[in-house]
Amino acid sequence: MTYVVTDNCIKCKYMDCVEVCPVDCFYEGENMLVIHPDECIDCGVCEPECPAEAIKPDTEPSLETWLKLNADYARSWPNITQKKDAPSDAKDWDGVAGKLEAHFSASPGTGD
Numbered sequence: 559m560t561y562v563v564t565d566n567c568i569k570c571k572y573m574d575c576v577e578v579c580p581v582d583c584f585y586e587g588e589n590m591l592v593i594h595p596d597e598c599i600d601c602g603v604c605e606p607e608c609p610a611e612a613i614k615p616d617t618e619p620s621l622e623t624w625l626k627l628n629a630d631y632a633r634s635w636p637n638i639t640q641k642k643d644a645p646s647d648a649k650d651w652d653g654v655a656g657k658l659e660a661h662f663s664a665s666p667g668t669g670d
């Protein structure tokens with residue numbers, strides 16, 4: 559089991575999650591974060607910290623796409639352990655549907 563970052567992180571990227579992870583298993587893309595499934599110890603402390611409610615346990619149904627996306631990009635994006643400023647328009651994107659199709663960026667972030 560692992561936790562995964564899902565659609566609503568895209569363009570919200572508040573980054574409260576990285577501060578609480580005991581094993582530093584978040585990786586930064588240009589406009590979202592992902593969790594490395596082999597490093598996550600399933601502690602669950604990040605889930606309630608996410609203001610966008612974007613972090614889910616992979617035991618929830620229909621998360622296969624997100625599990626694969628987290629696993630794939632955790633291999634190439636840089637590690638991030640410290641919170642940065644959220645995008646200035648993060649609130650405008652919170653809850654917008656279909657962000658994966660319209661707004662996902664495969665580009666890496668800058669990491670720590």
Ligand code: SF4
Pocket residue numbers: 563566567568570571572573574575576590591607608609610611612613
């Ligand atoms: S707190 Fe939530 S929205 Fe912010 S970066 Fe983490 S997963 Fe994404």
Ligand code: SF4
Pocket residue numbers: 561578579580581582583584593597598599600601602603604605
């Ligand atoms: S569940 Fe725990 S180990 Fe996994 S990403 Fe969240 S804080 Fe880190």
